[in-house]
Amino acid sequence: xxxxxxxxxxxxxxxxxxYEGDVGNLLPQIxxxxxxxxxxxxxYNIGKDYEKKIDLDDYLSxxxxxxxxxxxxxxxxxxxxxQVGNYVxxxxxxxxxIILFPIFSELxxxxxxxxxxxxxxxxxxxxxxxxxxxxxxxxxxxxxYTFNLDSVRIPQKYPEKKHFKGDKKGELSGHPLGKNxxxxxxxxxxxxxxxxxxxxxxxxPVELVERLVLSLTNEGDYVFDPFMGVGSNGAKxxxxx
Ligand SMILES: C[S@@+](CC[C@H](N)C(=O)[O-])C[C@H]1O[C@@H](n2cnc3c(N)ncnc32)[C@H](O)[C@@H]1O
Numbered sequence: 001x002x003x004x005x006x007x008x009x010x011x012x013x014x015x016x017x018x019y020e021g022d023v024g025n026l027l028p029q030i031x032x033x034x035x036x037x038x039x040x041x042x043x044y045n046i047g048k049d050y051e052k053k054i055d056l057d058d059y060l061s062x063x064x065x066x067x068x069x070x071x072x073x074x075x076x077x078x079x080x081x082x083q084v085g086n087y088v089x090x091x092x093x094x095x096x097x098i099i100l101f102p103i104f105s106e107l108x109x110x111x112x113x114x115x116x117x118x119x120x121x122x123x124x125x126x127x128x129x130x131x132x133x134x135x136x137x138x139x140x141x142x143x144x145y146t147f148n149l150d151s152v153r154i155p156q157k158y159p160e161k162k163h164f165k166g167d168k169k170g171e172l173s174g175h176p177l178g179k180n181x182x183x184x185x186x187x188x189x190x191x192x193x194x195x196x197x198x199x200x201x202x203x204x205p206v207e208l209v210e211r212l213v214l215s216l217t218n219e220g221d222y223v224f225d226p227f228m229g230v231g232s233n234g235a236k237x238x239x240x241x
Pocket of ligand 1: 021024044200229231
């Protein structure tokens with residue numbers, strides 16, 4: 001265990017590296033296939049405090065550069081998870097997963113799930129229905145990939161349900177460790193009264209990170225977030241130090 005390093009250079013001797021700076025400068029320092037999971041929520045190019053709204057084509061080509069590099073550093077049995085909402089222009093929405101998908105597809109990644117992250121709070125729209133979900137595109141680099149479903153099972157809806165016929169009649173029919181959490185995730189977003197709230201306007205809830213880290217990595221694997229904000233992805237990992 002070599003602890004946490006805040007650094008301007010990637011350091012393979014550290015368990016946890018916090019790089020302060022443009023991810024474009026960090027990526028070339030990371031070797032091919034090193035990380036098992038890339039998980040991130042990039043800027044949406046909507047003019048938040050931490051970004052400058054630029055021409056959409058320029059935004060997409062910048063995203064492409066970063067995604068290409070993330071795929072390069074991703075392990076052959078690894079995953080890339082891109083969590084996005086909508087790009088909004090003049091009140092018109094453009095779902096970012098739709099316009100980013102061709103970039104991943106050109107890189108020959110395999111889409112395993114388009115997870116809908118549903119949450120209860122957000123802006124109240126007056127000229128369209130209020131947006132209450134975003135998505136996570138989960139891609140794997142190859143056809144063989146790490147997926148530990150048992151580590152993220154959730155309680156059965158009807159835990160007492162039994163087989164009603166056949167050899168197993170009378171035995172419990174559900175998986176003993178719980179059910180598959182499905183591709184619709186009901187996780188509160190981090191708004192003002194949330195216990196995890198920091199100064200960042202768009203934090204990941206730790207529960208969301210936890211489900212992806214536990215299912216898509218094995219102990220000791222590297223996780224990489226190119227746009228880590230206040231470091232919610234690291235919060236879960238830190239607990240193990
Ligand atoms: C949508 S937020 C992600 C928040 C993060 N998931 C969290 O839980 O805090 C996008 C983040 O990317 C950062 N960012 C934008 N451009 C970046 C760049 N070129 N290199 C590194 N980070 C960048 C922003 O500062 C912002 O914190």
